[in-house]
Amino acid sequence: MLKDKMISDMIVHGYATKTIRNYTTCMTVLTRYFQKSPLELEPTDIYKFFLYLRLENRSDSSLINFYSAILLFYSLIDRKEMLQLVPLPKRKRTVVSVFSQTEIVSLLSNCCTFWEKIIFTLLYSSGIRIGEVVNLQISDIDFERKAIFIESGKGGHARYALLADKTAALLKQYMEIYNPKSYLFFSHKGKDVAVSIRSIQAAFQKIRKLAGIQKYGTVHTLRHSFATHLLEDGYGLVYIQKLLGHADIKTTLLYLHVSPESLLQITSPLEKIGNFKPGMFESQNQYGLQFR
Template sequence: MGILKDKMIKDMIVHGYAEETIRSYTTCMTLLTRHFQKSPLELEPIDIYHFFLYLRLDKRADSSLIIFYSAFLLFYTLRDRKEMMQLVPFPKRKRSVVAVFSKTEITSILSHCRTDWEKVIFTLLYSSGIRIGEVVKLKTSHIDFDRKSILIESGKGGHERYALLADKTAILLKQYMEIYNPKSYLFFSHKGKDIAASVRSIQASFQKIRKLANIEKYGTVHTLRHSFATHLMEDGYGLVYIQKLLGHADIKTTLVYLHVCPNFLLKVTSPLETISKIKMGMFENQIQYGFQFHLS
């Protein structure tokens, strides 16, 4: 689908889609083409139905199905053939409780980092809550030590935002930059300073560290982000504040952390507790009188 692929990429660029989304959607269309060995314009709604049946039988994750659906819907909508999706319902993501590391486990993970590079990158990921895809795109110019902030230039959905730069992280970053002298990308590849470190290499390093720390609970680099948000909530910060730091477009996405730390709800003080002792005493007397009245 060479010509169609080029046209789709141009359309997505015009509509302002992020690079990662463009890459994901074109990959989905390529897989659809290979599956049927024909152009997606030659397919019928029943073909899209059978393709999603194939994906379900292949045990694809709900998140993956949503990406496929969104890619196909965009492709056919741009060609006035939205009816191609009429036989397939929009995949619903099953709500699940995300994994979270305790503060003790976070301490153990960071203390078992084997190199300065690992220490800095995983400290930064936890202390700021940014995504692994965002950290590999960080450039030296994105770090503002004076304002204690990190500019996320191209976050999920192409939105910009600022993330936290903790004091301890800033100290590590300054030491790291003095030693490794990054030129463009903050975390560069061993292939050269003009090449960003790969997501795969960071994930692989994290799993080795997790095992060294003897943490049996399974988690990925993304679990550091979940832990950041959960620990903020446990420390009393509000959902809206956490939403902005995480870069969630919809607060419904942030609400998942209420399920992760139900104890947070138990720490909420009832408005009844704010009633003064004098008023409370009168209230108690009225209750006692009421009980006596009904018992008499």
């Protein structure tokens, strides 16, 4: 079956589980839209399908997923020309939402439980993704090296993230109180079940409202804030890229969105010229005549 071949091919090429699921869903949507096999379609059909997606106001990310999934499918049968009428969707660059350090303090101060306090402190202090947090094992925490091992980040890449001293202290208290067995953060269903992403998202929105933060934000905003605050503290993009687990530094460039106030605090190179003093020359016009 071609669907199984597509899934097997993605597994062999190291596609993340989430990506495999997304691409499979995209092909299912395509099949249901036309009520026939993708093998029976023509390039004009694919064009009509993307027109339908546009009219449905699908996001740029969604369109890119559909394009990638359909391209992969037809590549397996050597029919890449099926997308010849459809331009490659481009993701519009957006300015990400970032919390100020004052807002971060307010958010963490309004956590109602110790469980909330440690999760959101960990998310901000390390910059790891919510999907990486729910998969953390006890063995992934290295207190001695002050590091968090991310076994399988986005794209299946392993890396180390920061374990701040304050976060480590909270984690030790948390482990004494909750006594996790395998998953660091477990579900109410049992210690062998990871906490759900949805429960963390719901807790975040509740706390954001309690903190009186009017600015739009999601759990992922903590990751954006981590990266932005490091950049503002003078750390290089390459270091931030490695900590975030970005395969391409172009993704990290998203955080070059400093505010006008920050830009105005930059010292002009003229200020570093020691022997230059204002007023040392009379103003002259192009003919050398002095202005009085």
